């Protein structure tokens with residue numbers, strides 16, 4: 001029989017959340033093994049993940065503690081302002097809202113291409129002896145007993161730990177096999193994403209324009225090597241229109257993009273492959289079971305309208321790391337039910353609140369018709385005039401609201 005490889009935890013799923021978790025645990029002396037069927041060389045190849053993520057300031061603080069921020073130097077574009085409008089901006093119809101940071105204060109977030117994040121995580125993992133990667137690898141058998149989980153890989157290798165952390169993304173098979181109950185619905189929307197080079201500088205401003213067919217976001221990226229200004233776009237359309245837009249040639253597609261952007265950034269040119277994602281909501285009622293926890297999209301998936309999905313997953317990482325490190329220091333079994341209950345209490349409610357707020361926003365801005373638009377415009381105008389309410393929204397965008405795990409304040413545990 002093959003030897004048993006033991007570690008403090010097992011992580012099933014080595015996406016952005018699973019890998020960051022392994023690094024956070026290793027930083028505090030806990031060992032892990034990651035199992036994922038994906039080939040790591042493919043996941044960092046150009047074109048594998050064309051998305052860019054808005055990393056909230058609090059999440060960025062954790063990246064600094066873990067040494068990930070250094071590896072991203074020069075690739076992150078600070079978001080200094082967010083401008084929100086119900087329809088094309090600057091048409092003088094009112095109902096526009098902006099969040100602007102002071103020169104000397106932290107940005108609202110940092111835009112990073114996912115590929116850059118993946119490269120930085122891969123480099124950090126190569127320097128982390130406490131993390132063992134089993135990628136690409138498939139789990140052939142999984143058992144749990146009073147001491148923990150044992151995973152048997154397809155090649156016969158056996159891995160064991162007192163806790164299994166599931167970071168397998170939206171369609172997590174381990175979560176489903178474990179019988180977690182999940183609320184889910186489709187938005188019947190597709191998000192078309194990609195990047196454009198454009199004529200005018202973006203001034204580190206993110207634009208969120210709400211159309212009845214769905215939100216359209218332009219998110220600032222750093223200039224490319226030739227000095228061309230670049231932005232990522234997330235353009236949401238109804239699922240019946242998605243295939244039609246996907247079939248457009250680059251010229252036709254760019255012309256549609258420019259129309260949606262209302263001339264904000266001048267002429268545009270596609271500079272990255274465009275991709276389409278179906279959008280849905282899902283939320284696990286509980287995020288812990290016997291010696292098993294869920295993190296990231298395995299636990300919750302939301303509309304990208306507010307760019308919070310990955311940030312939510314990384315908040316799970318920060319909270320779970322704190323719970324496990326403190327448990328280790330007092331000599332607890334890492335699969336102890338009291339430890340897992342603490343994680344459930346900490347993350348269960350926060351992620352539900354963010355998820356529901358995002359869902360409400362998506363529905364509110366998706367209602368067609370003049371009356372609905374007038375209500376939205378009045379709401380945006382009201383927030384614009386109320387500094388306290390504005391500050392509240394800015395703290396949410398920075399990820400500074402709520403009971404923050406220490407890593408998100410930039411502190412060691």
Ligand SMILES: Cc1cc2nc3c(=O)[nH]c(=O)nc-3n(C[C@H](O)[C@H](O)[C@H](O)COP(=O)(O)OP(=O)(O)OC[C@H]3O[C@@H](n4cnc5c(N)ncnc54)[C@H](O)[C@@H]3O)c2cc1C
Nearest residue numbers: 013015016017053054168169296297304307308309310311
């Ligand atoms: C269009 C779009 C734009 C977005 N923009 C933003 C943004 O601006 N800001 C933000 O915060 N979030 C954003 N998000 C959300 C964000 O991308 C996700 O929340 C995030 O990628 C989830 O990471 P994850 O590691 O949990 O899951 P995933 O990235 O899905 O990774 C899951 C991993 O598990 C592996 N896996 C699958 N099955 C198994 C198995 N059986 N065993 C082991 N491993 C398995 C997969 O190979 C993969 O590597 C956006 C999402 C979309 C769709």
